[in-house]
Amino acid sequence: MQSISKKVVLVGNFGVGKTSLTRRFVFQKFADEYLTTLGVKIDKKIMNLPDLEVNLIIWDIAGEVSQTKVPKSYYLGANGIIYVFDLTRPSTFKHISEDLDYIKQLLPNVPYILAGNKKDLLSEEELKRTISEFPIPCEYLTSAKTGECVEEIFQDLTKKMTNR
């Protein structure tokens, strides 16, 4: 089968769960303690599509309050972006629009996915209220802890990156 490599970059504020989502996706594990990422951590997982093997090289980068603070070289050559925010911290999704504008200008035509993480920490009520506060609609509500929707975001992004 044909095999290709794709660079995926996880971005978003610090502590929103980028490392946890990657760890859940790659190793099926979760840890409660918080070890902030320094610089960038690279992981890899092979995603099998019906007719194509996709080698995902995942760049889990250190969170920043604003995406403009992330070294540009980390974004270079990215094939897909996952923008992660924390559903329990509105400050982490207040600036989605500005951040996305910045990313789109750096990486025109590169697919991206929004993931509102830590869904397990909110009740139905709270979730409804939080969703109503989103500045733009968000497709995926995830939990690195329970694994909810984690596989899905990577799968969806892979399809978008390979135009399937």
Add this chain to the structure above:
Amino acid sequence: MEDEILQQLKSIFLEEETQKRTLLEKEVKILQNEISPEQISLRLEPIVNQKVDEIKSNMSALSGEALGVAIRTQIQNNKEDIIDALYPIMGNLIQKFIQAELEKLADNINKQIDDTLSWQSIKREFLGLFGIKQNNQLMTAAMKPQIEEGMVIYQNSGLLIGHYTSKGTLDQDMIAGMLTAIKSFVEDAFQQKGGNLDMIQYGTLKIIIQNSYKYYTVAIVSGAVDTNYKLKLLRYLDLFAERHLSKLQEENLSEGAVSVLLDKHIKEFDPNL
């Protein structure tokens, strides 16, 4: 007659008045003179100058502390801006320092090597007197540089295009990504236009990096790598880029094809592999 008397009387009675009047007139004249702008500035100047001198001499004492506080607050409030501003300057300073230290180190090593070599030859000759042959063969073989891994990587994304491995123990996809992150970090930090990182030492391994436009080629080498070997290898990697990479279009580069070429090229460089 009457007139005369009157005049005399007048002068007697008014003498004092007249005197007072002339005196007053004089004083008015003097005062007028004194409050003229020229005079005022003449008088004020020394006073003002003295004050200015006083302020000047106290300035550093006065404002030193105030400035210090202001700067501290400024730094506290705008840490990131200040780091942004200082970063390039510091980077250059650090780079200069490192460069100087490296040169010193290189000199020391060269001197040491010279010393050791001459010591070795003395020892060899001395032992030779007793018919003892020194066998350095083993040692030399253990220290001989050997290419463990080779990689061709996209400058931008850090994705692997092709690879060579002698052991196959490393995940080259991840190494390629990490190397690219480190490389761009170092190159950003030193902000040297056109400057490229060409070697990283990791434990006993040397990571030798040859940059071309869209790609860079890496050889991970074990053993004793000296400048000579490094330059030779860099030139050879350069040749690889020239021979193969410049012809390949990004679109139809297949990992397999590049890997085959790299394998051949590396074995050509070191036939013992």
